[in-house]
Amino acid sequence: MKATTFVFAIIGLVFFNSCDKESTNNNLQTEMPVIDSLITNSTRITYGGDNPAILKCFATGGNLNYIWEVDLGDLFSLNNEGSEVQFTASPCCIGEKIITCNVSNDKGEVSKNITITITQ
């Protein structure tokens, strides 16, 4: 009897859990993401950490995931969703750096670049 109760309890948990997931997914209305704009407060910064460039990626599409890329230099996420970052660099990275904001959801992925120049 105990074993039967246990088995039903497990099945119940799995069943209710999957119902929950489905309803969550149904409630999410996502569309192909669109980056409206990628902006920065400064396209030219000196190396070091004193004056970082702040970058913001404005996008729509629902349930968005933000990934930022730069080959050299240091990006840090400034908010939980990752749509805002700061960028600094050490002397190694003097020159133009292309920063990419990738935005994705279950419908697809888009990206946009911005160039920041690191000066001495």
Added chain:
Amino acid sequence: MTRILLFAFIGLCFNFQASAQCCSAGNPSSDGGALGITKNSLTVSTSFLHSYSDTYFDGSTRSDYNYKEVQLDFNLLSVNYSLTDKIKLTTELGYFLAKKEVFTLFNKEKKAFGFGDAIIGIQYHAYSNKKKLLNIAHIFKLTLPVGEFDQIVNNIELPIDLQPSSGSYKFNPSVLITKNFFGSKYALSSFLSAEFSQRINTEKTDHKYGNLYKASFKVAHRTNNNLNTSISLQFQHRKKALNRGDIMESTGGTSLMLQPGISYHLKNNYSVNTSMGIPVYKNVNGTQLTNKYTFEFGISKIFHLKILKPQIDPKML
């Protein structure tokens, strides 16, 4: 005699030449050179490297500039097999336990971990003079960027110098020269090597690490039957890197490191070794973060494999 030779050379294993020069990535380079291993022997080794860098240099002088500190905890697994008395096959696999950058100015940090590069190589014992106890071996290694090169942390894809893998194939020819003396407890060795990296040319990255040239000179002393002490001087010169076709002026440079070490031979062909690396001279291009110290610990075991002979005499068939 074989045991003494074996023991004298075992201390030559696992010398990392770690540096924290800007924009280098992947496994810290190791020499991996050891002679005196007999045919059909298998050496399995693991070594741990800790490296810390917090000092900026401007040319050869210390700079007041402060941006970040770098800490490295790295593990290397190495398996070497002596195919013949002259030819040894070598393999290495690196794993970063932590590759951490701390930005003191704005109190943030970035951390990567995971598999670095795999290395395959061949060592040829080219010259052996038993009267002069002089040995020369050529080593050719190929670095395969098998580890992660697109690691993402907190919505940010890490820059190439922080990724666990170098993302680049590298060719690494080197020469190991060893000299022993009859009736002496001292042994000398020298290791000369170069590292040439393939240009990384992907949709996202266009980068080429500067070529690396190294030379080390080591004096080892057989302190007792089990203990070997050594001191080595390691010279390293790296050329400037290229990014998107442009020379990166603040990359590459020259350094000299002093590395005292000990190795201890245990029972059952086990041996342990440890060493500390202290930079004594640095001259970098532009302004760069430089290494403060390295610490290394390793353990290895040699297996003498037996060749299985047929149990049945073919003549009987």
